[in-house]
Amino acid sequence: MKKSLVALALLTLLATFAAAPALADVQDIVARGELLVGCQTTGATFSFVDKNGVRTGFAVELAQKIAEAMGVKVKLVDYDWSGLIPALLANKVDLIAADMTATPARALKVSFTQPFYVTGSSVVVLDKSPIKTMEQCNDAKWKIGVLLGSTGEIMAKKYFPKAEIKSFKGSGTLILDAVSAGRVDAGVNDRTAIFGQVIRTEPGTFRVLDGTLSKEPLSFTVRPQDTHLLTWLNLYFDWIKADGTMDGLIKYWIESDQAAKDH
Numbered sequence: 001m002k003k004s005l006v007a008l009a010l011l012t013l014l015a016t017f018a019a020a021p022a023l024a025d026v027q028d029i030v031a032r033g034e035l036l037v038g039c040q041t042t043g044a045t046f047s048f049v050d051k052n053g054v055r056t057g058f059a060v061e062l063a064q065k066i067a068e069a070m071g072v073k074v075k076l077v078d079y080d081w082s083g084l085i086p087a088l089l090a091n092k093v094d095l096i097a098a099d100m101t102a103t104p105a106r107a108l109k110v111s112f113t114q115p116f117y118v119t120g121s122s123v124v125v126l127d128k129s130p131i132k133t134m135e136q137c138n139d140a141k142w143k144i145g146v147l148l149g150s151t152g153e154i155m156a157k158k159y160f161p162k163a164e165i166k167s168f169k170g171s172g173t174l175i176l177d178a179v180s181a182g183r184v185d186a187g188v189n190d191r192t193a194i195f196g197q198v199i200r201t202e203p204g205t206f207r208v209l210d211g212t213l214s215k216e217p218l219s220f221t222v223r224p225q226d227t228h229l230l231t232w233l234n235l236y237f238d239w240i241k242a243d244g245t246m247d248g249l250i251k252y253w254i255e256s257d258q259a260a261k262d263h
Contacts, residue, residue: 025228026070029094034075035067038093040171041078045196045253046099048172050263058253059097062116062220065245069236081171082149085110088223095229096221099190101151103216111226112219113233117250120212121155122191124198126179127207129186134209137186138162145175145184152188155213160188173197176206190216192254199260 029035039047039059046059055076067074079087084096088110099119102112125131137144138160146153148167152175156165166184168174175187176197187194191212198206222230240246253259 025226026232027228029072029229030070032072034073035063035070035095036075036077036093037063037067038077038079038084038087038096038098039063040081040084040098044172044193044200045259046193047076047097048263052263054263056263058249059099059220061253062249063095063097065240066233066236080169081147082169085221088221091223094222094226095233098221099193099218100221101190101216102219103151106221109224110221111224111230112221113230114237115217115219116237116246117192117218117254119190119192119216119218120214121152121188121216122194122212123186123188123209124176124179124194124206125186125209127204129207131186131209134159134211134213140164142186143184145178145187147171147175147189150189151214151216152190156188159213176201179206188213190218192218196254196260199257 041047045057047055047057050056060076063076064074077087077093081098084098084100085106087093088096096110099117100106100112101119102115106112123131123134123137131137131142136142140162142160142163143166144156144160144163145166145168146156148169153165153167156163166178168178175184175189176194178184179187191208194208198208220233222233237246
């Protein structure tokens with residue numbers, strides 16, 4: 001009877017492992033010939049469809065370079081912001097390529113590469129808004145829009161406790177759309193994302209308030225157990241930082257208006 005129970009337990013354990021999705025590390029990705037990359041649906045300047053109907057952006061171009069260095073093809077898989085980490089942990093993608101802040105709370109679930117850029121949460125309002133400073137946002141008469149699950153949501157709740165914080169599920173220009181439509185009085189998001197989106201709107205529509213609420217390192221994301229992939233990505237980042245490739249991507253996509261003119 002005891003042997004039967006042990007055998008049954010082993011069979012159950014084997015069945016559990018067999019049913020679980022296979023984890024993809026570097027050798028698996030190379031053997032498969034395809035890198036599965038989770039990205040936002042519409043997140044200029046990091047991942048978006050440009051005026052020519054082409055999927056592009058900082059994260060997209062960097063993901064393509066990563067796949068090229070691995071000698072594989074890249075497949076971009078779209079998710080809303082709040083769906084990126086669940087997709088990674090469910091083994092639906094190999095990594096997340098987005099402007100995701102590497103926070104200690106998120107690092108309890110996932111592993112982050114070395115940062116590729118440091119940004120911060122900023123506030124955007126309509127150009128005609130009476131709100132002139134970030135300090136003015138902390139008032140019960142204002143509604144502040146944020147993306148669900150974002151660091152902007154955390155910062156808004158921390159610095160504007162008197163205001164009504166409205167969290168929106170989605171990504172891309174959702175916050176700017178809410179501000180434009182009058183559903184909120186101001187929006188909080190990564191400064192890089194805000195500028196990348198505002199620059200693509202009619203001049204004089206929005207105004208980004210001076211300063212930032214935080215300093216946030218942006219990183220790509222992998223599963224904790226994919227240590228070989230994490231090591232490889234960090235090594236690759238070292239190489240492209242050394243040869244100027246990373247700096248060129250940052251200057252083109254994030255720190256100038258050239259990308260907005262081209263796309």
